[in-house]
Amino acid sequence: MKYQDEFRDRDIVQGLASRIRELVAGRREPMTFMEVCGTHTMSIYQYGLRTLLPPQVRLISGPGCPVCVTPNEYLDRAVALCRVPEVIVATFGDMVRVPGSTSSLLEERAKGADIRIVYSPLDAVALAAANPGKRVVFLGVGFETTAPAIGGSILAAKKQSLGNYFVLAAHKTMPQPMRVLSADPELKIDGYICPAHVSAITGPDAYRFLAEEFRIPCVITGFEPVDLMQGVEMLARQVVAGESRVETQYSRVVRPEGNRKAQAVIREVFTPCDAPWRGIGVIPGSGLRIVDAYAAFDAGKIIPVEVEETKEHAGCLCGEILKGKAAPADCPLFAGACTPESPVGACMVSSEGTCAAAYKYGQ
Numbered sequence: 001m002k003y004q005d006e007f008r009d010r011d012i013v014q015g016l017a018s019r020i021r022e023l024v025a026g027r028r029e030p031m032t033f034m035e036v037c038g039t040h041t042m043s044i045y046q047y048g049l050r051t052l053l054p055p056q057v058r059l060i061s062g063p064g065c066p067v068c069v070t071p072n073e074y075l076d077r078a079v080a081l082c083r084v085p086e087v088i089v090a091t092f093g094d095m096v097r098v099p100g101s102t103s104s105l106l107e108e109r110a111k112g113a114d115i116r117i118v119y120s121p122l123d124a125v126a127l128a129a130a131n132p133g134k135r136v137v138f139l140g141v142g143f144e145t146t147a148p149a150i151g152g153s154i155l156a157a158k159k160q161s162l163g164n165y166f167v168l169a170a171h172k173t174m175p176q177p178m179r180v181l182s183a184d185p186e187l188k189i190d191g192y193i194c195p196a197h198v199s200a201i202t203g204p205d206a207y208r209f210l211a212e213e214f215r216i217p218c219v220i221t222g223f224e225p226v227d228l229m230q231g232v233e234m235l236a237r238q239v240v241a242g243e244s245r246v247e248t249q250y251s252r253v254v255r256p257e258g259n260r261k262a263q264a265v266i267r268e269v270f271t272p273c274d275a276p277w278r279g280i281g282v283i284p285g286s287g288l289r290i291v292d293a294y295a296a297f298d299a300g301k302i303i304p305v306e307v308e309e310t311k312e313h314a315g316c317l318c319g320e321i322l323k324g325k326a327a328p329a330d331c332p333l334f335a336g337a338c339t340p341e342s343p344v345g346a347c348m349v350s351s352e353g354t355c356a357a358a359y360k361y362g363q
């Protein structure tokens with residue numbers, strides 16, 4: 001298949017659904033597959049893929065939305081930073097509306113804070129160059145996918161000898177939470193729909209431990225409905241055969257070695273660190289912090305702020321949803337007190353959040 005339309009072809013999708021039904025026919029025990037990518041979550045809801053699957057195949061969403069997994073303490077720090085005189089906070093759009101413990105960047109902007117939405121970290125570097133009297137702090141949130149671009153922005157700022165560009169880094173790396181979830185006795189994950197963009201950076205070997213140590217099949221899958229249904233079929237085939245290996249459905253983009261250039265930028269600018277995940281807690285080695293050689297660009301080190309005590313939002317089930325232990329409809333606030341217009345939790349704000357997907361496209 002060469003064109004995007006072919007990856008949305010209804011007949012091909014239906015054909016794959018039939019193959020999955022045949023594969024699991026007569027099987028009593030259900031199989032549960034988790035996706036850990038917010039774009040996969042959106043596609044699954046948008047195309048109603050769950051409705052095409054037999055009852056033996058269940059899809060659940062995991063911690064794949066980068067904004068959603070970023071805990072309140074980071075948002076509170078961003079809020080504190082934007083209150084510092086002569087600081088401009090630059091961020092991707094989704095972060096602005098996510099409620100922190102007592103405020104959000106949107107509320108702070110209404111009160112006069114200088115918060116700019118940018119489409120690329122290099123826009124934030126340009127902002128710093130254009131405002132030499134101010135300090136520009138970019139909110140560095142995301143997985144392996146965004147880390148190279150944000151690392152690249154630090155390299156660009158260094159090249160331009162900018163002393164007023166900083167990153168508040170909260171990058172996370174994907175394989176470690178999958179280890180935590182795989183070992184969780186309350187969850188029984190039979191297969192992972194592995195992320196597409198993250199895997200394009202890391203390569204498939206990042207998931208090998210899941211197949212070898214936990215005996216869980218993994219399939220790196222593209223975003224279109226044909227991709228996802230084929231990924232599910234490949235997972236079901238492994239489960240039925242009693243096999244566990246890492247396969248790549250998204251081979252038109254993901255290379256066995258990943259993206260070496262991007263990996264080199266990450267290694268140059270960041271080093272692994274323990275990181276807090278909303279709902280999961282601190283996971284050893286699951287974050288990326290700025291290395292000492294680039295500490296001059298680390299907002300966490302250079303611009304100290306007082307951060308108020310972190311609080312969680314009463315009644316919000318985002319933490320359980322991000323672990324795949326609850327669905328949006330399990331939350332008593334879903335579509336009532338919590339809507340995209342008036343979100344209580346991050347999962348309703350982000351364009352990749354599970355609650356936002358369920359609200360937009362129905363259950």
Ligand code: SF4
Pocket residue numbers: 315316317318321328331332333334335338339343344345346347348349355
């Ligand atoms: Fe949190 Fe709102 Fe989702 Fe409930 S519906 S889990 S309050 S984001």
